[in-house]
Amino acid sequence: MQESWIEKFRGLNSLPEEIRSELVEGSDVVSVPAGTQIFAPGQTADNLLLLIDGTVRVQQRSDTGREIFLYRVHAGESCVLTTACMLAFEDYAAEGSAETDVTAVAIPRATFDGLIARSPVFREFVFAAYSRRITDLFTLIDDIVFQRMDVRLASRLLELAAGGQVVRATHAVLGTELGTAREVISRTLSEFQRRGWIEQSRGEVRLIDEEGLAYLVKSSGS
Amino acid sequence: MQESWIEKFRGLNSLPEEIRSELVEGSDVVSVPAGTQIFAPGQTADNLLLLIDGTVRVQQRSDTGREIFLYRVHAGESCVLTTACMLAFEDYAAEGSAETDVTAVAIPRATFDGLIARSPVFREFVFAAYSRRITDLFTLIDDIVFQRMDVRLASRLLELAAGGQVVRATHAVLGTELGTAREVISRTLSEFQRRGWIEQSRGEVRLIDEEGLAYLVKSSGS
DNA sequence: GGGTGTTGGTGATCAAGTCACCAAAGACCG
DNA sequence: CGGTCTTTGGTGACTTGATCACCAACACCC
Numbered sequence: 001m002q003e004s005w006i007e008k009f010r011g012l013n014s015l016p017e018e019i020r021s022e023l024v025e026g027s028d029v030v031s032v033p034a035g036t037q038i039f040a041p042g043q044t045a046d047n048l049l050l051l052i053d054g055t056v057r058v059q060q061r062s063d064t065g066r067e068i069f070l071y072r073v074h075a076g077e078s079c080v081l082t083t084a085c086m087l088a089f090e091d092y093a094a095e096g097s098a099e100t101d102v103t104a105v106a107i108p109r110a111t112f113d114g115l116i117a118r119s120p121v122f123r124e125f126v127f128a129a130y131s132r133r134i135t136d137l138f139t140l141i142d143d144i145v146f147q148r149m150d151v152r153l154a155s156r157l158l159e160l161a162a163g164g165q166v167v168r169a170t171h172a173v174l175g176t177e178l179g180t181a182r183e184v185i186s187r188t189l190s191e192f193q194r195r196g197w198i199e200q201s202r203g204e205v206r207l208i209d210e211e212g213l214a215y216l217v218k219s220s221g222s
Numbered sequence: 223m224q225e226s227w228i229e230k231f232r233g234l235n236s237l238p239e240e241i242r243s244e245l246v247e248g249s250d251v252v253s254v255p256a257g258t259q260i261f262a263p264g265q266t267a268d269n270l271l272l273l274i275d276g277t278v279r280v281q282q283r284s285d286t287g288r289e290i291f292l293y294r295v296h297a298g299e300s301c302v303l304t305t306a307c308m309l310a311f312e313d314y315a316a317e318g319s320a321e322t323d324v325t326a327v328a329i330p331r332a333t334f335d336g337l338i339a340r341s342p343v344f345r346e347f348v349f350a351a352y353s354r355r356i357t358d359l360f361t362l363i364d365d366i367v368f369q370r371m372d373v374r375l376a377s378r379l380l381e382l383a384a385g386g387q388v389v390r391a392t393h394a395v396l397g398t399e400l401g402t403a404r405e406v407i408s409r410t411l412s413e414f415q416r417r418g419w420i421e422q423s424r425g426e427v428r429l430i431d432e433e434g435l436a437y438l439v440k441s442s443g444s
Numbered sequence: 445g446g447g448t449g450t451t452g453g454t455g456a457t458c459a460a461g462t463c464a465c466c467a468a469a470g471a472c473c474g
Numbered sequence: 475c476g477g478t479c480t481t482t483g484g485t486g487a488c489t490t491g492a493t494c495a496c497c498a499a500c501a502c503c504c
Contacts, residue, residue, distance in 0.1 A: 060360050068367055070360060084353030087346065092357040093364075117339050124309070130352045131306030135314040137359045138282050138292060144366055145290055145401040149491065170451060179367045181492055186452060202451065202500065371460065392482060403461055408483060424469060424482065 005029065005052050005105060008076050011125040019119045026111030031103045038079065038096040045085035047106035050078045054102035059176070060094045068179045070094065071136060078129045079104075083112075144179065150188050151220045152178055154213040157198070157205060167205045227251065227274050227327060230298050233347040241341045248333030253325045260301065260318040267307035269328035270348075272300045276324035281398070282316045290401045292316065293358060300351045301326075305334075366401065372410050373442045374400055376435040379420070379427060389427045 006012050006020060015023065029052070032038070038056055039045045049056075056073040058081060073079050079096060086109060107115075115122040143152060156178060160167045171189065175182040189205065192198045197212040198205050207213065228234050228242060237245065251274070254260070260278055261267045271278075278295040280303060295301050301318060308331060329337075337344040365374060378400060382389045391399070393407040400407075411427065414420045419434040420427050429435065 060364055062364050062368055064368060066368060068364060070363065081353075081356065083349055084356060087350055087353055092360065094357070094360050113342065113345070116345060117342075120335065120339075123335070123338060127305055128309050130356075131303075131309055134303065134306060134352075134355060134359070135316065137356070137363070138314065138316050141292065141359070141363060141366065141401075142282055142284050142290060144363065146284055146286055146288060172451075179363075182452080183454085183493080184491060186454090187491095190453085200452090394482075404483080405462080405485085406460060408485090409460095412484085422483090 005050075008052060009050060009078075009125070010076070011128060012121070015119065015121050019115065019122065022118075023107070023111070023115060023122070026114070027105050027107045029103065030106045031101065032098050034098050034100050034102075036098040036102070038098060038102075039082050039085045040095040041093055043085070045082040046109050048078060048080070048082055048086075048109075048112050050105040050107070051075045052103045052105060054098060054100040054104075056096050056102060057099040058094055058096045062093070067176050069177045071133070071140070072099070078126075080126070080129045080133055083126075148220065149178070149180060149184055150191070151217055153185065153188050154192070154197075155217045157207065158210065158213055158217070161207055161210075165207050167207070168203060169205070170203050227272075230274060231272060231300075231347070232298070233350060234343070237341065237343050241337065241344065244340075245329070245333070245337060245344070248336070249327050249329045251325065252328045253323065254320050256320050256322050256324075258320045258324070260320060260324075261304050261307045262317040263315055265307070267304040268331050270300060270302070270304055270308075270331075270334050272327040272329065273297050274325045274327060276320060276322040276326075278318050278324060279321040280316055280318045284315070289398050291399045293355070293362070294321070300348075302348070302351045302355055305348075370442065371400070371402060371406055372413070373439055375407065375410050376414070376419075377439045379429065380432060380435055380439070383429055383432075387429050389429070390425060391427070392425050 006015070006024070012020075012023075034054075037043070038049065051073055053075050055075070056079055058070045058073065058079075060068050060070055062068060073096070081094060081096060084092065116126065153174065156174070157167055160169065169177070171185040172182045174185045178185075189198065189200060192213070193200055195212060197209045198207055200206070228237070228246070234242075234245075256276075259265070260271065273295055275297050277297070278301055280292045280295065280301075282290050282292055284290060295318070303316060303318060306314065338348065375396070378396070379389055382391065393411065394404045396407045397404040411420065411422060414435070415422060417434060419431045420429055422428070
C-alpha cells in the first residue's frame with residue numbers, strides 16, 4: 001500500500017524490488033496547498049518532486065517584469081527543473097508554484113544520488129523526463145513562432161476544459177498562459193462567441209461547440 | 223597529451239584520476255566535416271558528444287515544413303540532446319548538424335552509463351549541461367515573446383561576428399536563425415545601414431559601428 | 445447605497461509576418 | 475562571350491498581433 005504510488009509512474013514500474021524499497025524508504029509523500037512556491041531562483045531545492053496529484057505551473061519572470069507561462073507539470077510527471085535548482089544555477093528566472101493542491105513524492109538529494117548511481121532504470125526515468133521537457137519546449141517555441149493566436153487559444157481552451165465544458169480563467173490569465181496580451185484574448189474570444197463556439201461570463205468560458213474549436217485547431221496543420 | 227581535452231571542459235577537471243582514465247579509454251576523439259548530420263529523428267545516436275572544436279547547429283523542422291533555429295552548441299559544451307536521441311523518443315523533430323568542421327569526444331552509451339553510475343562529478347557535469355540547455359531555452363522563449371526584432375538582430379550580429387567585423391550569412395539564413403521572415407531581416411538591415419551601423423554586400427554584413435548596435439541592445443533592458 | 449478593485453471592451457497606432465512580384469548579382473553552359 | 479537560370483535582396487499592400495489609453499460593467503465590502 002505504502003509503495004503503491006510507484007504504479008503511477010510509468011518507467012518506475014520495472015524497478016527491481018530492492019531499489020524500489022530504497023526509493024520508498026528514502027522519500028516522503030508530501031502535500032502542499034494551492035499557491036505554494038515549489039522552487040524559485042535563489043531558493044535551494046533539496047528534493048526532486050514526482051507529482052502524484054495536482055498540477056505545478058512553471059513560468060518565467062522576465063527582466064521586464066512580465067511573466068510567461070512555460071509549461072505545466074501533471075500528475076505522473078516529475079518536476080525536473082528542481083534538479084537545476086539543486087545545482088544552484090546562477091542566471092535563471094523560472095519559478096514553479098502549485099496550481100492546485102498538490103500531493104507529491106519528495107526525493108531528497110541523497111536518495112536521488114544513490115538511486116542514480118545504482119539503478120539503470122531510475123537513470124533512464126530521469127533522463128527521459130529531462131528529454132521530454134526539452135522536446136516539449138521545442139514544440140512550444142514552434143507554436144509561438146508559427147501558430148496563429150486563435151488556433152493556440154482554441155487548443156488551450158480544449159486542453160484546460162479537460163473534457164468538461166467549462167474553463168474558469170480570466171482573460172488576463174489566458175493571456176499570460178499563451179504569452180500574449182489580454183486584449184488579444186478578449187478579441188479572439190469575442191470572435192469565438194460570434195461563431196457560436198463558446199459563451200462567456202465573468203471569469204469563465206463555457207464551451208458550446210467543441211467541434212468548432214477542434215476543427216479550427218485541426219485545419220491549421222497542427 | 224592524449225587526455226588533454228578534458229581540460230577544455232570545466233566540470234570534468236575535478237574528476238578523480240581513475241575515472242578520468244576510464245573516460246579517456248572508453249571514448250574516441252572523432253572529426254566530422256561541416257554539414258554532417260549529427261542526430262535526427264529516427265536516427266539512433268549511440269554517443270554523447272563533447273565538442274572540442276567547431277559548432278553544432280540544432281534546429282527544429284516544423285510540421286508546416288518551416289525550420290527554426292533553436293541553439294548552437296559551442297566548443298567546451300556537450301550535445302545533450304543526443305541522449306534524448308539515445309532514448310529513441312517518438313515525437314520530436316529536432317535535428318543537429320555540424321555547422322563547421324567539428325572535432326568532438328564521442329562517449330559511447332556503455333561508457334556513459336558506467337561513468338554516470340560511478341562518478342558523482344560526471345553526474346553533475348551531465349545534469350548541469352541539461353539544466354543549462356533548459357534555462358537557455360527559457361531565455362530564448364522570453365526573447366521571442368518580448369524582445370523587438372531589431373534588438374534581437376543586432377544582438378545576433380554581434381554574436382555571429384564573434385569580435386570580428388564580418389558576418390557571412392544571407393538574409394534568409396538570418397531569418398531562420400531568428401525565426402522570422404527574410405523580408406523583416408532585409409528591412410531591419412536597411413535601417414541599420416541607414417544609421418551607419420553596418421554595410422552590406424551579397425551574402426555578408428560588415429559591422430561598421432558596433433557601439434551603435436550594442437547600444438540598441440543594451441538600451442532595451444536585456 | 446456608495447466606494448473600490450477586478451474584469452472585460454474598444455479604438456488608435458505600431459511592429460511584425462505574409463504574399464506577390466520584381467531586379468540585381470552570380471553561376472553555368474553552349 | 476552572351477544568354478539563361480538560380481540565388482539573393484528589395485518593395486508595396488495587407489493582415490495579424492502587441493501596446494497604449496481609457497472606459498464600462500461587475501463583485502465585494504463596509
